[in-house]
Amino acid sequence: MDALIREYAWFLAFWGVIVLLGAIEFLFPQSSENADRARRWPTNFGLGILNGLIVSLVPVLSVGSAQWSADYDVGLLNWIAASWWVALPCTLLVKSLGQYAFHLVSHHNPLLWRLHRVHHCDVHLDVSSALRSHPLEMITSIGFMIPIVVICGLSPIVLAVYEGIEVLVNMLTHANMRVPERVERYVRLLLVTPGLHRLHHSAVQAETDSNYGNVFSFWDRLFGTYRGRAIQPGMTFRFGLDDVSRERARDLGWQLKLPWG
Numbered sequence: 355m356d357a358l359i360r361e362y363a364w365f366l367a368f369w370g371v372i373v374l375l376g377a378i379e380f381l382f383p384q385s386s387e388n389a390d391r392a393r394r395w396p397t398n399f400g401l402g403i404l405n406g407l408i409v410s411l412v413p414v415l416s417v418g419s420a421q422w423s424a425d426y427d428v429g430l431l432n433w434i435a436a437s438w439w440v441a442l443p444c445t446l447l448v449k450s451l452g453q454y455a456f457h458l459v460s461h462h463n464p465l466l467w468r469l470h471r472v473h474h475c476d477v478h479l480d481v482s483s484a485l486r487s488h489p490l491e492m493i494t495s496i497g498f499m500i501p502i503v504v505i506c507g508l509s510p511i512v513l514a515v516y517e518g519i520e521v522l523v524n525m526l527t528h529a530n531m532r533v534p535e536r537v538e539r540y541v542r543l544l545l546v547t548p549g550l551h552r553l554h555h556s557a558v559q560a561e562t563d564s565n566y567g568n569v570f571s572f573w574d575r576l577f578g579t580y581r582g583r584a585i586q587p588g589m590t591f592r593f594g595l596d597d598v599s600r601e602r603a604r605d606l607g608w609q610l611k612l613p614w615g
Contacts, residue, residue, distance in 0.1 A: 371522060375481040375529045382532045384548065385591070389478045389530065390604070397606040398476065402485025405492050415496060416449075417517065419503045420510035429507020438509075445512040452502045454573040456495055457566040468613040469494065474562065475598040475612070479555050484528040488613060516569075523569050527551035542582070546571050553581055557592040560585060 379389075409415070423429040431441050460470040469491035476483045503513070527546050538549050546567045554565040564581035567573050574580035584591070594603060602608040608615070 368521065371525055372481055375525055375531065379480055379530045383530050384532045384552070385479075385530055387478065389480055391480075391482075393604040394476065394478060395482050397604055397609055398482035398486045400606045401472070401487060401489070401609065402482075404489050405485070405487060408489050408492065416499050416503050417510050417514045419500045420508045420513045423504050423507050424510055429504055431507035431509065433507065436507075441509040442512050444506070445508040446516060448502065448506050448508060449499070449513060449516055450568065450570050451573060452499050453495075453568045454566050454577075456498050457568065458577075458579065460491070461563055461566070466491075466494070471595060471598070472609050472612050474555060475595045475603040475609075476555070477594040477600050477603050478530070479528055479552060479593055480530040481525050481528055483555075484525045486609075488609070490613065520569050542571055544571060545569060550582070552591075553584060555593050556584070557594050557596060558585060 423432055427433070431444060436444065460466040469488045472488040472491070473483075473486050476486055502508075523546065527548050528551065529548060531548065533548055538547050541547050542550055546565070546569060550565045550567075550571060553561045556562055561581060561584065564579050565571075565574055566579055571580065594600070598612070602612075
């Protein structure tokens with residue numbers, strides 16, 4: 355019963371945040387360009403619902419793997435019986451670095467890019483874009499992270515909290531909402547911001563191949579993939595991919611077939 359209540363609360367919170375951010379986008383947009391919601395949103399939300407159904411059917415996710423490791427004393431942090439003040443930063447750093455690595459490889463490995471380009475061919479950026487991932491990419495990313503979680507023995511509690519925060523940050527960084535310049539400047543010293551992630555969704559490849567962090571921006575700074583401004587400031591900003599037409603980018607069927615197209 356308690357598990358059912360938690361799932362229901364998470365469901366309401368998730369969609370409640372999307373509705374809230376959608377309202378903020380409408381009132382205070384960063385870009386006033388036509389978002390073409392009537393044709394984009396069915397595809398983006400359709401992919402989001404598909405991914406949600408898959409997640410509900412997958413019995414072993416990263417938090418479940420971490421709990422299994424803790425129960426059976428498997429993994430580095432469990433072997434050394436790490437205290438919470440060691441497990442906390444180690445879990446945050448390992449998890450976020452693993453995601454950074456997977457994201458970077460997804461841009462440079464031809465097979466993974468076939469999956470990831472579904473996310474990047476959206477012709478506008480708003481909160482619905484956070485839901486736009488090919489189901490096979492989601493499954494692949496989970497498969498990539500589970501061995502890391504088990505080998506390192508990451509804390510299941512810290513991991514669960516981090517993943518909840520990550521979902522919120524992911525929606526915020528895709529949202530088309532105006533952020534005060536001073537807030538953007540200071541927050542991006544540590545965290546990924548809408549401005550940084552907006553650059554990552556640029557149609558210019560040199561900008562697309564930057565800012566791979568999901569939550570923290572310091573991995574990009576450390577590994578030289580950070581980009582704080584557009585290559586040509588003042589030019590008209592374009593989203594999407596030049597090799598995927600706007601019509602196909604808005605078609606759910608085409609997006610599901612895109613990795614083989």
